Amino acid sequence: MKVLVCIKRVPAPGGKLSLTEDGTDIDTRHLGFTIGPHEECAVEEAVRLVAEHGGQVTVLSAGPPEVEEQLRYAMSMGANAGVLVEQSAQDPEATARALAEAIGTLESEDGPFDLVLLGNESADAGNYQVGVRVACSLGRPVVGGVKGVEVGAEGTDVFLRRESAEGIEVYQAPLPAITAVKEGLNLPRYPSIQGRLRAKKGPVRTLRPEVPQGGLRTVRLRQPPEKSKETVVLGYGADAADSVVDLLVEKGMV
Amino acid sequence: MLLVLVEDDSGAVSGASREALALAHELATKLDVPVHAATFGTGEFTTTLSAHGASVLHRIEGPFADDCSPEVRGAALGELIRSAGATGVLAAGSEWGNEIMAHAAARTGEAFASNCVEVDAGREWSLTRVRGGGMLLEEAELSGAVKFVSLVPGSVEPTEVTAPGEVATESFVPEHVDDLVHSKLVERTTSGTGASLATARVIVSGGRGVGSAEGFASLEELAGLLGGAVGCSRVATNSGWRPHSDQVGLTGTKIAADLYIACGISGATQHWVGCMGAKSILAVNTDPEAPLVSRADYAVIGDIHQILPAVVERARERKKEVQGAV
Numbered sequence: 001m002k003v004l005v006c007i008k009r010v011p012a013p014g015g016k017l018s019l020t021e022d023g024t025d026i027d028t029r030h031l032g033f034t035i036g037p038h039e040e041c042a043v044e045e046a047v048r049l050v051a052e053h054g055g056q057v058t059v060l061s062a063g064p065p066e067v068e069e070q071l072r073y074a075m076s077m078g079a080n081a082g083v084l085v086e087q088s089a090q091d092p093e094a095t096a097r098a099l100a101e102a103i104g105t106l107e108s109e110d111g112p113f114d115l116v117l118l119g120n121e122s123a124d125a126g127n128y129q130v131g132v133r134v135a136c137s138l139g140r141p142v143v144g145g146v147k148g149v150e151v152g153a154e155g156t157d158v159f160l161r162r163e164s165a166e167g168i169e170v171y172q173a174p175l176p177a178i179t180a181v182k183e184g185l186n187l188p189r190y191p192s193i194q195g196r197l198r199a200k201k202g203p204v205r206t207l208r209p210e211v212p213q214g215g216l217r218t219v220r221l222r223q224p225p226e227k228s229k230e231t232v233v234l235g236y237g238a239d240a241a242d243s244v245v246d247l248l249v250e251k252g253m254v
Numbered sequence: 255m256l257l258v259l260v261e262d263d264s265g266a267v268s269g270a271s272r273e274a275l276a277l278a279h280e281l282a283t284k285l286d287v288p289v290h291a292a293t294f295g296t297g298e299f300t301t302t303l304s305a306h307g308a309s310v311l312h313r314i315e316g317p318f319a320d321d322c323s324p325e326v327r328g329a330a331l332g333e334l335i336r337s338a339g340a341t342g343v344l345a346a347g348s349e350w351g352n353e354i355m356a357h358a359a360a361r362t363g364e365a366f367a368s369n370c371v372e373v374d375a376g377r378e379w380s381l382t383r384v385r386g387g388g389m390l391l392e393e394a395e396l397s398g399a400v401k402f403v404s405l406v407p408g409s410v411e412p413t414e415v416t417a418p419g420e421v422a423t424e425s426f427v428p429e430h431v432d433d434l435v436h437s438k439l440v441e442r443t444t445s446g447t448g449a450s451l452a453t454a455r456v457i458v459s460g461g462r463g464v465g466s467a468e469g470f471a472s473l474e475e476l477a478g479l480l481g482g483a484v485g486c487s488r489v490a491t492n493s494g495w496r497p498h499s500d501q502v503g504l505t506g507t508k509i510a511a512d513l514y515i516a517c518g519i520s521g522a523t524q525h526w527v528g529c530m531g532a533k534s535i536l537a538v539n540t541d542p543e544a545p546l547v548s549r550a551d552y553a554v555i556g557d558i559h560q561i562l563p564a565v566v567e568r569a570r571e572r573k574k575e576v577q578g579a580v
Contacts, residue, residue, distance in 0.1 A: 125392075128404075133360040143324065216366070219380075222390070224389075233554070238560045247536065
């Protein structure tokens with residue numbers, strides 16, 4: 001089967017993020033970057049699916065030329081080829097248009113991807129919609145929040161499992177399909193030395209789709225207000241148990 | 255007209271949907287337009303809707319009972335938005351709400367601002383939304399013929415109107431969803447046991463300091479005693495001590511408990527954005543300098559393996575005293 005994974009380059013999680021002077025973006029000068037946690041699981045899942053069913057994993061990322069770093073990382077995990085979609089607009093509609101157009105270009109050359117995997121929401125912008133928009137413009141089924149992917153015995157359907165407020169839901173979707181996955185789907189591997197060497201030489205092609213901006217325009221970013229009050233220390237060690245229980249009683253928990 | 259997508263919580267309007275209704279009423283007053291509500295649910299919502307100033311309830315009918323896919327629901331909502339002529343659509347920023355709003359926005363070709371905390375309506379809508387689960391706030395302008403907005407639960411007071419009016423109920427049967435390629439729900443299992451992380455009043459959560467899967471026994475015990483849920487940090491899931499469904503954080507569950515008891519959790523940003531919605535936080539940690547200790551309302555410094563059993567014992571005694579007194 002042919003599997004495509006869309007990944008995003010995001011600031012590595014860690015301390016507080018600094019902003020540029022005009023406040024329109026994150027100051028990236030001293031930051032490390034990584035693949036979003038949901039998307040790292042998507043890459044792992046794609047590599048496992050292809051190991052089981054045969055086929056090819058292509059990994060694609062929209063953004064500045066630097067996203068090649070994340071494409072190479074995904075290839076070191078086992079993806080076969082990378083596609084860099086050079087794009088400056090960051091709003092969710094423009095991103096989805098760029099992805100859909102790039103997928104269209106790739107599919108017009110080599111036929112459709114059986115499955116396209118994305119992260120449920122990006123770790124930085126968190127717009128919760130790019131996967132749905134891509135599916136809508138390609139006219140394919142899509143299920144989000146997925147933590148389990150299984151290809152049906154006939155190879156014509158995929159079963160997608162997710163957690164809901166009430167319990168577990170399983171959806172069946174005809175292939176080709178799209179799914180937006182979440183961390184917890186699997187535990188992503190740490191790339192091997194051989195994988196890293198292979199990824200260095202693996203093919204990465206660049207596409208430059210022209211897409212209009214969408215209707216959500218970022219004006220500026222700002223830090224959320226910090227709590228200014230002091231922490232009340234209830235005590236040290238087991239001696240603090242009484243004060244903790246007092247607090248629990250005060251909150252109506254005991 | 256502004257349309258609010260109302261979520262059915264066991265037959266009633268969900269708390270987060272009431273917040274969306276309250277915000278819609280405020281914006282609609284400014285824009286001088288009515289507020290309508292739409293639902294896939296079957297509850298009797300009209301009393302609540304009236305209290306929040308909505309004048310029409312659109313019941314979206316068709317094969318939507320329980321076994322329906324998000325694609326079909328989103329397309330059906332999109333169709334209603336066009337046919338009823340909504341210029342703005344609001345919903346709770348729950349997983350369910352965000353998913354259907356994304357579908358409806360994609361189907362209608364309009365922009366969608368998810369997880370907003372403030373919205374002001376004009377020709378364009380100015381809004382503040384949370385990014386990265388709350389690490390940063392984004393101020394943005396939303397344009398287009400129909401504006402889609404979802405709200406972070408708890409960001410707006412669910413204020414009721416002073417003069418409630420009549421609510422007319424209309425049924426809406428979408429016409430263009432039959433030819434849609436979509437997934438279908440084939441299995442649903444209800445977990446049912448214990449309090450869920452997203453809704454628990456109290457959560458006892460553990461991280462690196464717990465040390466092992468077995469170490470969670472005392473957390474389970476305290477949570478059981480308080481009628482709460484057990485949570486954990488990313489370290490605990492990645493070490494295989496707890497299932498991912500217990501994870502609190504950016505890539506896990508975002509909680510809104512009254513009290514969050516964080517045991518042996520240092521509080522990296524990834525974890526903080528998941529627990530900052532708690533009304534109070536009690537951090538138990540050997541390190542008085544841990545980020546979560548400085549951000550918490552209350553702290554106990556020391557080893558959780560000594561502190562938790564002592565707390566459980568004292569809480570049991572206190573419970574008995576109270577029952578004895580009654």
